Amino acid sequence: MLEWSQERLAEAAGISRPTVKDFERGARTPHPSNLASIRAALETAGVEFIAENGGGAGVRLRKEITT
Known part of the structure:
Protein backbone atom coordinates (compact mmCIF):
# COMPACT_ATOMS: atom_id res chain seq x y z
CA MET A 1 0.00 0.00 0.00
CA LEU A 2 2.79 2.41 0.92
CA GLU A 3 5.48 0.43 -0.90
CA TRP A 4 7.76 0.74 2.14
CA SER A 5 10.71 -1.54 2.71
CA GLN A 6 11.22 -3.26 6.04
CA GLU A 7 13.99 -0.77 6.69
CA ARG A 8 11.71 2.22 6.03
CA LEU A 9 9.00 0.87 8.34
CA ALA A 10 11.51 0.08 11.05
CA GLU A 11 12.97 3.58 10.83
CA ALA A 12 9.54 5.25 10.90
CA ALA A 13 8.42 3.11 13.85
CA ASN A 53 -18.09 -3.48 11.59
CA GLY A 54 -19.83 -6.52 10.23
CA GLY A 55 -17.87 -6.38 6.99
CA GLY A 56 -14.49 -7.25 8.45
CA ALA A 57 -11.54 -5.26 9.68
CA GLY A 58 -9.24 -3.66 7.13
CA VAL A 59 -6.99 -0.83 6.08
CA ARG A 60 -7.12 1.92 3.48
CA LEU A 61 -5.22 5.04 2.53
CA ARG A 62 -6.64 8.26 3.91
CA LYS A 63 -8.30 10.45 1.32
CA GLU A 64 -6.54 13.72 0.75
CA ILE A 65 -8.87 16.64 1.25
CA THR A 66 -8.42 19.41 -1.27
CA THR A 67 -9.85 22.85 -0.57
Whole structure:
Protein backbone atom coordinates (compact mmCIF):
# COMPACT_ATOMS: atom_id res chain seq x y z
CA MET A 1 0.00 0.00 0.00
CA LEU A 2 2.79 2.41 0.92
CA GLU A 3 5.48 0.43 -0.90
CA TRP A 4 7.76 0.74 2.14
CA SER A 5 10.71 -1.54 2.71
CA GLN A 6 11.22 -3.26 6.04
CA GLU A 7 13.99 -0.77 6.69
CA ARG A 8 11.71 2.22 6.03
CA LEU A 9 9.00 0.87 8.34
CA ALA A 10 11.51 0.08 11.05
CA GLU A 11 12.97 3.58 10.83
CA ALA A 12 9.54 5.25 10.90
CA ALA A 13 8.42 3.11 13.85
CA GLY A 14 11.68 3.42 15.79
CA ILE A 15 12.25 -0.33 15.94
CA SER A 16 14.88 -2.59 14.40
CA ARG A 17 14.64 -4.10 10.92
CA PRO A 18 15.09 -7.64 12.28
CA THR A 19 12.06 -7.02 14.51
CA VAL A 20 9.94 -6.06 11.49
CA LYS A 21 11.28 -9.06 9.57
CA ASP A 22 10.44 -11.46 12.43
CA PHE A 23 6.89 -10.05 12.69
CA GLU A 24 6.32 -10.38 8.95
CA ARG A 25 7.36 -14.00 8.84
CA GLY A 26 5.56 -14.92 12.06
CA ALA A 27 8.73 -15.86 13.91
CA ARG A 28 7.63 -14.08 17.07
CA THR A 29 4.69 -12.26 18.57
CA PRO A 30 5.07 -8.49 18.59
CA HIS A 31 5.18 -6.65 21.89
CA PRO A 32 2.22 -4.27 22.32
CA SER A 33 4.57 -1.26 22.37
CA ASN A 34 6.11 -2.32 19.04
CA LEU A 35 2.66 -2.80 17.51
CA ALA A 36 1.65 0.66 18.71
CA SER A 37 4.80 2.16 17.17
CA ILE A 38 4.18 0.42 13.85
CA ARG A 39 0.55 1.51 13.81
CA ALA A 40 1.47 5.11 14.63
CA ALA A 41 4.07 5.18 11.84
CA LEU A 42 1.59 3.80 9.32
CA GLU A 43 -1.16 6.20 10.41
CA THR A 44 1.24 9.14 10.12
CA ALA A 45 1.94 8.00 6.56
CA GLY A 46 -1.78 8.02 5.72
CA VAL A 47 -2.97 4.49 6.47
CA GLU A 48 -6.37 4.22 8.17
CA PHE A 49 -7.26 1.13 10.17
CA ILE A 50 -10.91 0.16 9.79
CA ALA A 51 -12.55 -1.52 12.76
CA GLU A 52 -14.60 -4.69 12.49
CA ASN A 53 -18.09 -3.48 11.59
CA GLY A 54 -19.83 -6.52 10.23
CA GLY A 55 -17.87 -6.38 6.99
CA GLY A 56 -14.49 -7.25 8.45
CA ALA A 57 -11.54 -5.26 9.68
CA GLY A 58 -9.24 -3.66 7.13
CA VAL A 59 -6.99 -0.83 6.08
CA ARG A 60 -7.12 1.92 3.48
CA LEU A 61 -5.22 5.04 2.53
CA ARG A 62 -6.64 8.26 3.91
CA LYS A 63 -8.30 10.45 1.32
CA GLU A 64 -6.54 13.72 0.75
CA ILE A 65 -8.87 16.64 1.25
CA THR A 66 -8.42 19.41 -1.27
CA THR A 67 -9.85 22.85 -0.57
